[in-house]
Amino acid sequence: MGKADVAIVGTGPNGLAAAVVMARAGLQVELFEAHHQIGGGLRSAVLFDDDVTHDVCAAVHPMAVASRFFREFDLASRGVRFRQPAVSYAHPLPDGAAALAYRDLEATCARLGADGEPWRRMMTPLLARSSAVVDLVLSSQRALPRDLFGAVGFATRALTHGTRLGRRTLTTEGGRALLTGVAAHAVGRLPSLASGAIALLLGHLAHGSGWPLPEGGSSRVAEALAADIAAHGGTFHTGQKIDDLRQLQGSKVVLFDTAPKGLLQAAGELLPARYARHLSRFRHGPGAAKVDFLVNAPIPWRHSEVGLAGTVHLGGTRAQIEQRESLTAAGVAVPDPFVLVVDPAVADPTRAHDGKRPVWAYAHVPNGSSLDPVPMVQACIEHYAPGFSDTIIASRGIRASDYEAYNPNYVGGDINGGAVTLRQSILRPAPRVDPYRTPLRGVYLCSASTPPGPGVHGMSGYLAAGSALRREFGISTAPSLAPGESDALVQGGK
CATH class of the missing domain: 3.50.50.60 (FAD/NAD(P)-binding domain)
Structure with a gap:
C-alpha cells in the first residue's frame, strides 16, 4: 500500500x-x-425515499464557481450544471417582514429602503474587483495581493463591518440582519474581523457569481x-x-x-x-447540528418571497444573532440558535419527485453538543413558516457530538475545520x-x-x-486544469 x-x-x-x-x-x-x-x-445520499437525494453536508456552493481552482477547472464544462435562485439568500424577521438578497443588486437595494444606497456603496466596488477579492481571501495569506487597491478596499470594509464601527453604516433592521446573517457563516463570536471578511466575501458573491446549487x-x-x-x-x-x-x-x-x-x-x-x-x-469552533427533512410541499414561509431564496437565515435581528452566536461560541447552549435552511428544489426542480422534496438545515451549537437538533430546528422553521410541521414525512438529525464519527475532520461538529x-x-x-x-x-x-x-x-x-x-x-509551474487539457505544464502555479 x-x-x-x-x-x-x-x-x-x-x-x-x-x-x-x-x-x-x-x-x-x-x-x-x-x-x-x-x-x-x-x-449526497438517499435517506428516506429512493427518488429523493439529500446533501449530507454542504448544499450551496458560492465558491465552486468563484475560487481560482474551480474557475480553472470549470465544472460547467464537465457537465455539472449549477442552478441559481432568484434570491441568493433571505432573512425573515420577527415582525413578519423579510430582507432579501436578490442576485440582482439593484433589486436588493430597491427593497432595502434607507439601507439601499449604503448597501450599493458597500457591494459595488467589491463586485467590480470580484475575482481579485476572492483570490485575496482564498490565498495562502503569505504573499502580497496582486491588486493592492482592491485589497485595501476590502480590508477597510472588513474592518468596518467586523467591528462595532459598522453599526452606523446600516440603519434598518432588515439591512443589518441581512449582513449579519452572512457574517454568521463564520460560526463564532460576532462581530469579529474574520466574520466581517466572510460577510463581504459571501455577501458580494450573492450579487455576482451567486450562491448556486449543483443540479442533482x-x-x-x-x-x-x-x-x-x-x-x-x-x-x-x-x-x-x-x-x-x-x-x-x-x-x-x-x-x-x-x-x-x-x-x-x-x-x-x-x-x-x-x-x-x-x-x-x-482550536476548534462551535459545532453544527444537522437535520434532513423529507417534506411533501415547499416550505410555507410567512413572507412568501422567502420561498424564492436558495438559502434562508433564521436568527432574528442583528442583536439577537450576535448574542446567540457569541454565547454559542463561548460554549453556552441557547434554546433558539442560528439556523440555516435550504430547500434545494426552489432552485433545482429535479430534486423534487412525486411531490416529495428534501429540506436541509443546520443549527449552530456548542462544540461537542449532544442535543438532538430535530425538535429545535423544526420549531425554528415553524416559527417563520407556520404549517411546516404538517409537511414533514420523515426527519433525521445528526448531533454535533456525532458528526465527528461521520467525518473525523468535523471535530466536535466543527464543520469549518x-x-x-x-x-x-x-x-x-x-x-x-x-x-x-x-x-x-x-x-x-x-x-x-x-x-x-x-x-x-x-x-x-x-x-x-x-x-x-x-x-x-522540482515542478515550479502548475498543470493546466482546463477541460480537455493533458498534463502539459503551463505558467501560473505560484
Missing part, C-alpha cells in the same frame, strides 16, 4: 483538488478514504473531480482508513486532507515535539512560512485546517499541491 508518487489521505474537496493537480502533473496518485463514499463535505446534489461536484483524477491515472481506495503514516511509506509525498488531529494520530511520535504541540493546541478567528485564519494550523508543509519530509496538510480555511473552494488542496510539486518534484 502507498507505492504511488503521491498518496492522499481523505477525499474531501481539498483532497480531490490536490489529486487533480498532482495527477495532471503526470504523477501517479492514490487516494485513501475511510468512508465507503468519496467527497467528504460533498457527499453536491456529490455531482465530487464526481466531476473524481472523473478527472481517474482520467489522469489516479486510483481510489474507499473503506481504507490510514491510521499510521508508515502504511504509506512507499509514497514519495503524502498529503493529509484531515484535521490536525488526524495527522497527529497518523504520524504520532514521528512529528517533532514543537510542531505536534502546535497541532494539539489547534477549526475556529475562524483572525489569528487562526492566518496561522492555521501552525505558525509556519509554508502552512501546508510539515516538518516531516514529503508530508503535507491540505485540509480546511490550512489557509484559506473552510468552504468548498479546493484552494487548500490546490495550494498544498503546488507547494509539494515545487519542493518534492
Whole structure:
C-alpha cells in the first residue's frame, strides 16, 4: 500500500483538488478514504425515499464557481450544471417582514429602503474587483495581493463591518440582519474581523457569481473531480482508513486532507515535539447540528418571497444573532440558535419527485453538543413558516457530538475545520512560512485546517499541491486544469 508518487489521505474537496493537480502533473496518485463514499463535505445520499437525494453536508456552493481552482477547472464544462435562485439568500424577521438578497443588486437595494444606497456603496466596488477579492481571501495569506487597491478596499470594509464601527453604516433592521446573517457563516463570536471578511466575501458573491446549487446534489461536484483524477491515472481506495503514516511509506509525498488531529494520530511520535504541540493546541469552533427533512410541499414561509431564496437565515435581528452566536461560541447552549435552511428544489426542480422534496438545515451549537437538533430546528422553521410541521414525512438529525464519527475532520461538529478567528485564519494550523508543509519530509496538510480555511473552494488542496510539486518534484509551474487539457505544464502555479 502507498507505492504511488503521491498518496492522499481523505477525499474531501481539498483532497480531490490536490489529486487533480498532482495527477495532471503526470504523477501517479492514490487516494485513501475511510468512508465507503468519496467527497467528504460533498457527499449526497438517499435517506428516506429512493427518488429523493439529500446533501449530507454542504448544499450551496458560492465558491465552486468563484475560487481560482474551480474557475480553472470549470465544472460547467464537465457537465455539472449549477442552478441559481432568484434570491441568493433571505432573512425573515420577527415582525413578519423579510430582507432579501436578490442576485440582482439593484433589486436588493430597491427593497432595502434607507439601507439601499449604503448597501450599493458597500457591494459595488467589491463586485467590480470580484475575482481579485476572492483570490485575496482564498490565498495562502503569505504573499502580497496582486491588486493592492482592491485589497485595501476590502480590508477597510472588513474592518468596518467586523467591528462595532459598522453599526452606523446600516440603519434598518432588515439591512443589518441581512449582513449579519452572512457574517454568521463564520460560526463564532460576532462581530469579529474574520466574520466581517466572510460577510463581504459571501455577501458580494450573492450579487455576482451567486450562491448556486449543483443540479442533482453536491456529490455531482465530487464526481466531476473524481472523473478527472481517474482520467489522469489516479486510483481510489474507499473503506481504507490510514491510521499510521508508515502504511504509506512507499509514497514519495503524502498529503493529509484531515484535521490536525488526524495527522497527529497518523504520524504520532514521528512529528517533532514543537510542531505536534502546535497541532494539539489547534482550536476548534462551535459545532453544527444537522437535520434532513423529507417534506411533501415547499416550505410555507410567512413572507412568501422567502420561498424564492436558495438559502434562508433564521436568527432574528442583528442583536439577537450576535448574542446567540457569541454565547454559542463561548460554549453556552441557547434554546433558539442560528439556523440555516435550504430547500434545494426552489432552485433545482429535479430534486423534487412525486411531490416529495428534501429540506436541509443546520443549527449552530456548542462544540461537542449532544442535543438532538430535530425538535429545535423544526420549531425554528415553524416559527417563520407556520404549517411546516404538517409537511414533514420523515426527519433525521445528526448531533454535533456525532458528526465527528461521520467525518473525523468535523471535530466536535466543527464543520469549518477549526475556529475562524483572525489569528487562526492566518496561522492555521501552525505558525509556519509554508502552512501546508510539515516538518516531516514529503508530508503535507491540505485540509480546511490550512489557509484559506473552510468552504468548498479546493484552494487548500490546490495550494498544498503546488507547494509539494515545487519542493518534492522540482515542478515550479502548475498543470493546466482546463477541460480537455493533458498534463502539459503551463505558467501560473505560484
